[in-house]
Amino acid sequence: GQQLNQSPQSMFIQEGEDVSMNCTSSSIFNTWLWYKQEPGEGPVLLIALYKAGELTSNGRLTAQFGITRKDSFLNISASIPSDVGIYFCAGPEGAQKLVFGQGTRLTINP
Amino acid sequence: EAQVTQNPRYLITVTGKKLTVTCSQNMNHEYMSWYRQDPGLGLRQIYYSMNVEVTDKGDVPEGYKVSRKEKRNFPLILESPSPNQTSLYFCASGFGGRSYGYTFGSGTRLTVV
Numbered sequence: 001g002q003q004l005n006q007s008p009q010s011m012f013i014q015e016g017e018d019v020s021m022n023c024t025s026s027s028i029f030n031t032w033l034w035y036k037q038e039p040g041e042g043p044v045l046l047i048a049l050y051k052a053g054e055l056t057s058n059g060r061l062t063a064q065f066g067i068t069r070k071d072s073f074l075n076i077s078a079s080i081p082s083d084v085g086i087y088f089c090a091g092p093e094g095a096q097k098l099v100f101g102q103g104t105r106l107t108i109n110p
Numbered sequence: 111e112a113q114v115t116q117n118p119r120y121l122i123t124v125t126g127k128k129l130t131v132t133c134s135q136n137m138n139h140e141y142m143s144w145y146r147q148d149p150g151l152g153l154r155q156i157y158y159s160m161n162v163e164v165t166d167k168g169d170v171p172e173g174y175k176v177s178r179k180e181k182r183n184f185p186l187i188l189e190s191p192s193p194n195q196t197s198l199y200f201c202a203s204g205f206g207g208r209s210y211g212y213t214f215g216s217g218t219r220l221t222v223v
Contacts, residue, residue, distance in 0.1 A: 004152075006152075009150075040217070041216055042202075042214030042215050042217050043153070045212070088153065096206055099155075101152055102150055102152040103152050
């Protein structure tokens with residue numbers, strides 16, 4: 001099946017810094033999704049992207065659907081403590097299955 | 111409140127003792143799915159269901175069974191659990207099709223000793 005590779009695997013930053021992470025695929029996706037998982041909870045959808053080149057924001061979060069359709073990027077501006085968690089990219093494989101990346105674990109020092 | 115409810119949240123069991131993890135959603139979603147989460151591997155799909163009585167295998171179905179007798183419920187059954195099934199399990203539901211904004215449950219942490 002398709003594989004998604006996220007980078008970096010973990011990040012340790014200071015509060016207030018901007019964050020960038022990316023996700024690449026071995027094949028083309030028509031949809032890119034970004035989820036956040038907080039400790040002890042299930043993933044929650046942050047942003048959905050449906051068109052190549054699309055740039056979508058959700059508060060301090062901005063995600064982009066890469067032009068090649070094989071990558072996507074997530075940026076968080078002015079990080080705050082509640083941004084801590086694991087961020088997953090995901091894309092559909094077939095009609096009813098989501099493939100997930102390995103996740104980027106974000107830790108913030110206050 | 112719209113939600114996906116999994117039970118139990120935590121479970122420790124012994125090898126070979128059959129167990130069931132329940133999943134229920136109150137959003138009238140057609141699509142339901144089970145994932146397992148392991149360090150460094152992200153979430154991998156075990157089984158999914160597109161509607162009542164319609165189920166199909168995901169990427170890692172070995173050692174698991176599911177059933178979808180009612181729209182709201184999608185239990186995960188481990189007939190003979192083994193230590194390699196120790197993991198964090200998530201149930202998810204959604205409307206399917208191009209609407210991929212699935213709602214996840216809070217997870218079930220299973221330990222098989």
